Amino acid sequence: MLAVTFLGTSAARPTVERNVSALALVREGETLLFECGEGTQRQMLRYGVSFALSEIFFTHFHADHFLGVIGLIRTLGLQGREEAMQLFGPHGAKKLLGQALQLGVERVPFPVDIVEVHPGMVLRETRDGQRATYQIHVFATEHGGGSVGYALREHERPGRFDPEKARAAGVPEGPLWGKLQRGETVGLADGRTVTPEGIVGPRRPGRLVVFTGDTRPCAAVVDAAQGADLLIHEATFGEEEKDRARETGHSTAREAAQVALAANAKRLVLSHVSARYSISAEELVKEAREVFRETTVAKDGMTVQVPYPD
Ligand SMILES: [Zn+2]
Numbered sequence: 673m674l675a676v677t678f679l680g681t682s683a684a685r686p687t688v689e690r691n692v693s694a695l696a697l698v699r700e701g702e703t704l705l706f707e708c709g710e711g712t713q714r715q716m717l718r719y720g721v722s723f724a725l726s727e728i729f730f731t732h733f734h735a736d737h738f739l740g741v742i743g744l745i746r747t748l749g750l751q752g753r754e755e756a757m758q759l760f761g762p763h764g765a766k767k768l769l770g771q772a773l774q775l776g777v778e779r780v781p782f783p784v785d786i787v788e789v790h791p792g793m794v795l796r797e798t799r800d801g802q803r804a805t806y807q808i809h810v811f812a813t814e815h816g817g818g819s820v821g822y823a824l825r826e827h828e829r830p831g832r833f834d835p836e837k838a839r840a841a842g843v844p845e846g847p848l849w850g851k852l853q854r855g856e857t858v859g860l861a862d863g864r865t866v867t868p869e870g871i872v873g874p875r876r877p878g879r880l881v882v883f884t885g886d887t888r889p890c891a892a893v894v895d896a897a898q899g900a901d902l903l904i905h906e907a908t909f910g911e912e913e914k915d916r917a918r919e920t921g922h923s924t925a926r927e928a929a930q931v932a933l934a935a936n937a938k939r940l941v942l943s944h945v946s947a948r949y950s951i952s953a954e955e956l957v958k959e960a961r962e963v964f965r966e967t968t969v970a971k972d973g974m975t976v977q978v979p980y981p982d
């Protein structure tokens with residue numbers, strides 16, 4: 673199972689309806705947090721997101737994307753956490769997050785490791801050597817100050833195993849089936865050998881979930897999001913404020929849709945909306961759908977499931 677829960681969907685400042693940026697990605701029981709705006713820990717409690725996470729990814733260091741880490745780390749310390757935590761962010765992460773962690777606490781009672789990332793980097797392993805079945809790719813975004821986005825890309829899965837064809841080929845159910853499924857040729861008791869061709873289908877793609885953080889529409893995002901099962905793109909403004917979007921390093925809903933279309937993404941969710949769309953962001957959805965039909969807009973507490981395509 674792979675699902676994304678939006679914890680904060682408002683740009684720049686919280687509103688009554690929406691908190692500032694944060695997003696939890698839950699995959700096979702593991703929780704990853706992307707951004708941690710002020711108040712994120714309370715949103716996690718409210719929407720049932722586990723505090724048992726070991727990695728937080730930051731796209732840039734505007735206040736609405738990271739101030740919540742101060743309180744969250746403090747709470748985890750009070751809960752007696754001992755496990756290490758890794759914080760990932762672009763250039764400046766060590767200084768800024770390092771300072772944030774020292775605010776209001778004598779010392780954090782568990783190890784916190786701050787990792788500076790750059791576009792092109794692939795985060796392959798977690799601290800304990802997990803993450804065997806996916807990678808996180810770091811890509812450039814256009815928001816000034818070396819901002820980045822993150823793409824979670826699952827490895828390919830084995831092809832589909834056809835038990836009928838295995839039986840027809842005379843392969844008895846049992847360990848030999850597992851070998852075939854892993855792509856190995858097997859030897860039978862009667863001396864024949866059987867290859868997986870025709871019994872195991874072609875390898876199947878994993879899922880791709882892409883999170884842009886704040887950005888202008890740009891080619892690097894289009895590249896990172898090629899064929900994405902889910903593209904989460906900021907859409908701070910509507911068309912009537914497209915000049916303001918350009919001046920402030922943000923995107924309009926329509927621009928986000930153009931990126932989704934160019935990337936041939938399957939689904940687009942807009943987030944990081946300006947306070948004026950806090951109550952209703954339908955205008956943004958309407959503008960985006962004229963370009964890319966499979967568009968929705970996030971709201972706080974919304975969970976999006978990302979199924980396998982087949
Ligand atoms: Zn922002």
Ligand SMILES: [Zn+2]
Pocket residue numbers: 732734815886
């Ligand atoms: Zn920003």
